[in-house]
Amino acid sequence: MRDESDVLTDLIYEAGFMPSLWPRTLDRLAHHVGARGGLLMIKSGSAEKWTASSSLDSVMREFVDEGWVDQNLRAVRCRAASRHPGFLTDHDLMSPNELETLPIYTDFLRPRGFDEGVGTAIQGIQTDGLMITFEGFSSYLGASNSVLALNRLRPHLARASAISAQMRLIQAQAATDALAAIGAAAAIITADAYVVSSNALFNQNKDDAIDLRDGRMRLLNPNANIGFLSALKAKDISIGTSIAVRRIDQSPFVLHLLPTSRSAQDVFSYDTILVVIDKLHNTSSLKPSFLQILYDLTPAEANVAFLVAEGNGLSMVASKLGVSSETVRTHLKRAFAKTGTGKQAELSLQLQCMTPPNL
Structure with missing residues (x-):
């Protein structure tokens, strides 16, 4: 009969290649270490994205809806300790006074039985602030005792997370390359204008119309750039929009912004926008x-x-x-x-x- 750790390792890598399986995998891992549920969070640009085991899904929605994300000092501390090669408990990250008095504990976590947890931040993938936590241990002792088992699995979690992130980048590049094959200059960007992928036709416009320094897209025409950034922030970007871009001594072009769809359970897929340059003739x-x-x-x-x-x-x-x-x-x-x-x-x-x- 196979060892449970081997089964868990297989599940972790399955989730790496099929990100929609992360909730199921987190649930199994949480059960293995005696927690009520597991959570995977990514801070990408200004957005905080998460996926959770089914037992934590409703709690996390409450957490987000009630605005606790902005007061989540335990997440800030965990990410700040990203060089630590293992899981840390709440007692490692917070002082005794903070555990007793901070509203996030007194008003949200403790009343729901989620004040004892463990977490780790993982570096080295192409997303910001990846953090994996397991929540709802019955006691500090239970949380502390889980660390050794989770640390054995942490390298696999890190590699599987990297696989998930890299696969999304490969898919994005494949999409823009496919558009190049039909003559479309295209890029995929995030809502913060960071470029996920772009094809060679799109990159040909870098010098005279588009600035891609620091990996973020800007239009060199100031008025057009204002319209571009406003469109990215607009609530109705889901229906797409188009922006006219004038250039000095050159013909204008039109920038079409079209939202892309993603799996709601895939935390590694960006909320992205397809940008297509339409040259005018x-x-x-x-x-x-x-x-x-x-x-x-x-x-x-x-x-x-x-x-x-x-x-x-x-x-x-x-x-x-x-x-x-x-x-x-x-x-x-x-x-x-x-x-x-x-x-x-x-x-x-x-x-x-x-x-x-x-x-």
């Missing part, structure tokens, strides 16, 4: 409906912008649409703001250069 196929989608214009604004791009003056636009010149001016002013232009000639030049993207 002269064409007669431009239609108001495309402008509406591209710049988030209303139907009325798109019709005005389209007619202006055709070379019509305001009075002619008003006549064709059957509205007053004042109404046309109002729609045109809003179209200027959304397209990043300021004059009819600029708007006309920009729109005459466009072609709908082949996406």
Whole structure:
């Protein structure tokens, strides 16, 4: 009969290659050491992501919903001790006075029976602040006695976590490379604008339009960059958006931001956004409906912008649409703001250069 530690090691590596299995693996590990549940947390950029065994899932949702993440001093201390090659108990990380008086213990952990736990922070993977904890021991002695067994498994946990993270990076790069094969300049970025992967076509725009220093994407056009960063923070980024980018002495291009989906249980997959550069070419196929989608214009604004791009003056636009010149001016002013232009000639030049993207 196989030893339990061998079975656990196999489960750990299975989770490494199939991250959706981490909750089941954490549950089995927790049962092995006498804890009520296990938790894996990653701090990536400004976001804290986690996956937990089923026994901890509802508790963690309460923890997040009630705002305890921002008061989690035990996690801060655990990550600060990342050079320690093993698991630490709450009593190793906190003073006796802190254990007795901090609200996170008195108001949340202790009333739920989760004030005795062990945790470790793991370095060396391409995510920030990976931490694995086991929660809900019946006593400090139970938590302390689990450390030896968990330390034997810690190298496997570290390697399996690295595998999970690396696989997600490989998948992201494969996705952008596949887009390059059809001629699309593309990158995958996080909501904090950090680049997860990019293809060679995308990287060709680094010098004249895009700054990728420090691994974070910025647009060299200041106004476009403001729009880009605002779009990343917007709550409705889930439906995608497009941003026009003007360049000095060069034709403009459009940046399409499209959210990617991920498994809700996969803590190693980023909440990512696909960025596609759409270079603009002269064409007669431009239609108001495309402008509406591209710049988030209303139907009325798109019709005005389209007619202006055709070379019509305001009075002619008003006549064709059957509205007053004042109404046309109002729609045109809003179209200027959304397209990043300021004059009819600029708007006309920009729109005459466009072609709908082949996406």
